Amino acid sequence: MIGTIIKGIGGFYYVKVDDEVVECKARGKFRFNELTPLVGDRVEIAVKNNKGVIEKILPRTSELIRPNVANVTQAFVVFSIKSPDINLDLLNRFLVICESNNLNIVLFINKRDLAAGQDLKFIENYFGRIGYKYHFIGAKAGEGLEEAGKYLKNNVTVVCGPSGAGKSTMINRLCGSNVMETGEISEKNNRGKHTTRHSQLIAVKDGFIVDTPGFSSLDITKIKKEELQHCFPEFEEYKYQCKFKGCLHYKEPGCGVKDAVEKGIIVQGRYQSYTTMLEEISKVKLYD
Numbered sequence: 001m002i003g004t005i006i007k008g009i010g011g012f013y014y015v016k017v018d019d020e021v022v023e024c025k026a027r028g029k030f031r032f033n034e035l036t037p038l039v040g041d042r043v044e045i046a047v048k049n050n051k052g053v054i055e056k057i058l059p060r061t062s063e064l065i066r067p068n069v070a071n072v073t074q075a076f077v078v079f080s081i082k083s084p085d086i087n088l089d090l091l092n093r094f095l096v097i098c099e100s101n102n103l104n105i106v107l108f109i110n111k112r113d114l115a116a117g118q119d120l121k122f123i124e125n126y127f128g129r130i131g132y133k134y135h136f137i138g139a140k141a142g143e144g145l146e147e148a149g150k151y152l153k154n155n156v157t158v159v160c161g162p163s164g165a166g167k168s169t170m171i172n173r174l175c176g177s178n179v180m181e182t183g184e185i186s187e188k189n190n191r192g193k194h195t196t197r198h199s200q201l202i203a204v205k206d207g208f209i210v211d212t213p214g215f216s217s218l219d220i221t222k223i224k225k226e227e228l229q230h231c232f233p234e235f236e237e238y239k240y241q242c243k244f245k246g247c248l249h250y251k252e253p254g255c256g257v258k259d260a261v262e263k264g265i266i267v268q269g270r271y272q273s274y275t276t277m278l279e280e281i282s283k284v285k286l287y288d
């Protein structure tokens with residue numbers, strides 16, 4: 001039988017086969033191959049004497065590090081406009097990480113009930129110009145989630161964004177039940193810090209969804225400095241106008257990307273985030 005690992009706890013893996021979940025152990029040989037089954041893995045299992053065993057891990061199409069999940073195809077990047085205020089530099093970092101993992105990206109700007117008209121205009125102007133798919137939602141009231149539901153089909157979707165943005169609230173709404181814990185940051189801390197959180201896949205709308213804890217900073221320094229520009233899709237069509245091959249669109253003269261920024265075609269804030277990240281990566285490389 002072939003199934004998908006939806007959860008792994010204490011040496012047991014929970015494998016979803018059709019509508020059933022089978023508790024499995026991994027065959028010892030995986031440890032020798034340095035291949036450990038991961039949540040998200042497609043696996044072949046055998047059931048003997050009511051005990052499930054993972055016989056084989058099918059080839060992975062991808063492996064995310066944070067969270068450590070295999071075969072993720074899509075990212076819902078969730079930020080709230082207010083409470084907490086949207087942080088565009090952090091948002092650009094999330095986008096870069098998702099791009100570097102080749103994920104299909106959909107942006108959800110949450111808590112639209114707290115936003116003023118001008119906030120929405122600003123966001124439209126910023127992300128509309130980049131070309132990302134984005135939707136304004138009110139996760140708490142369940143507003144605007146029809147679109148989100150459609151993206152889930154046949155995908156393994158990771159929901160990421162800063163703490164308090166409403167990721168878990170959104171997932172609960174999409175599932176129609178409270179599968180994830182939600183709340184204000186202060187409330188959560190009262191219930192005990194560092195509650196271990198295992199990644200798990202939740203089956204919903206013919207796909208799987210994975211919640212993540214909110215990250216307040218993201219390490220982008222594993223990305224090569226030559227590759228960072230490819231994580232900014234709106235730069236692509238202007239790089240052909242750069243004078244130098246291998247232009248990093250930094251201090252080089254005759255740069256097509258910088259021209260497009262000066263002309264107001266590429267959003268200035270996006271370019272600034274790019275150079276900040278490029279400098280971070282270069283700094284690390286100097287001391288390597």
Ligand SMILES: Nc1nc2c(ncn2[C@@H]2O[C@H](COP(=O)(O)OP(=O)(O)OP(=O)(O)O)[C@@H](O)[C@H]2O)c(=O)[nH]1
Pocket residue numbers: 110111112113114137138139140141161162163164165166167168169170181182183184185212213214215
């Ligand atoms: N006003 C308003 N509040 C919301 C909305 N969606 C979520 N919230 C609230 O925001 C708070 C944080 O929501 P969570 O879903 O726990 O946020 P999270 O992104 O999962 O946070 P972490 O798990 O810490 O990363 C909760 O108190 C929610 O009730 C919304 O659309 N409008």
Ligand SMILES: [Mg+2]
Pocket residue numbers: 167168169180181182211212213214
């Ligand atoms: Mg959460």
Ligand SMILES: [Zn+2]
Pocket residue numbers: 239242243247248249250252254255256257258
């Ligand atoms: Zn250039």
